[in-house]
Amino acid sequence: MATQAHCAYCFESLVASLEKRPSLTLAQVEHLWAKYNSEPTTTSELEDETEAEQAEQAALASASASVSADGSYKPAAISRILASPPSSASSSSLQSASSTPSGPSSETPSSLTSQSSSSTNLTDKEGEEEEEEEHPLFVTWNTISRSGDKRLRGCIGTFEAQPLTKGLSDYALTAAFDDTRFSPITTRELPTLECAVTLLTDFEPVDDAMDWEIGKHGLRISFHEKGRRYGSTYLPDVASEQGWTKEEALVSLMRKAGWNGKKADWNKVSLRVVRYQGKKVGLGWGEWRSWRDWVDEEMADV
Known part of the structure; x- marks a missing residue:
């Protein structure tokens, strides 16, 4: 089944191409997407989770269930932030486990390569090799008007099984630039775009x-x-x-x-x-942009 991480990777491939820069790999996008969605993103969410955990701590105090081995207590939100990052693999059997670059649009930026052994854990663990999933696939680009109307902007795919790292990137660009029914997508159109991926x-x-x-x-x-x-x-x-x-x-x-x-x-x-x-899964520009800004902040903090 397609995932929003697949859509985020298609956006990453398109924007990287337009900006003439290397793209994150699919494995990196999947890992960072999972990490982004596993963490509270606002102060109010942190406060809500902390309050909930404090209430649970009070309820379980008599049984000492909320006290850690060293006698301290960490709210779940903080514990999750301090814990090891989640694996880039998800419960979906269709997500890619490979971080191997495939073509110019999926090369690893040098800044990320130098950080691969850091706490961000952007690449697969050394020595781990898993066969990459392959599927026939389609990538669809739509434009969303201010009134919410959706219009097709490009859709191209293949019935030949593709390794997801290469297939998603290639067809994201092909659908954006080479669908003969439309002119190539431009940078100024990005804020109006929605990406959808269908694995067949x-x-x-x-x-x-x-x-x-x-x-x-x-x-x-x-x-x-x-x-x-x-x-x-x-x-x-x-x-x-x-x-x-x-x-x-x-x-x-x-x-x-x-x-x-x-x-x-x-x-x-x-x-x-x-x-x-094949179930189509979509992602809008705003969601991708918020995630990508978070990624940039993560990289700046390392």
């Missing part, structure tokens, strides 16, 4: 073109007509977002492929249909 799974050929569920399955179709081959795909969220019936989705998918036959004749075409699954 469970590919199943079906004999009946209607054998799929709206909101659950994406579709990949191919067919031949008059000596020409057609093909196109819709991700699992498209039909439900558009409010289409199955028939409307299939006709639209055929139109997308370039078919210009009569709408009523769509079922006379011999379609080869493959259904697949």
